[in-house]
Amino acid sequence: MDIVFFVAALAAIPLWLVVAQPLLSMMLLTAIDVLGFAPTIRKSWSKPESETLSSYAINGARHALSVFALAEYNLLTVLFPIAWVFINMFFVVFLVWRKSSILLSTEV
Secondary structure, eight states: OHHHHHHHHHHHHHHHHHOOOHHHHHHHHHHHHHHHHHHHHHHHHHOGGGSOHHHHHHHHHHHHHHHHTOSSOSHHHHHHHHHHHHHHHHHHHHHHHHHHHHHHHHHO
């Protein structure tokens, strides 16, 4: 499965390089980054203890703060940081849920 995500991300890179529209380029760049994160989510399903919760929470906060530092607000400037705010928030909730469900299943 890691190879599938890797190939999908690689396939999007040539598109990103030849697209002449900035918004479409930003959408492709964001999609490439999200695809690159997918194997981390997949691995964390079986080994959630291998991920540090605080690093993803801090990363989400960092991206949220970067939105406030923007000089201009439009889809082009906010797409990438907002996407990573949501991805990191999702991943933090996912890790908390997964770690607690594993802990509860071992206690029974």
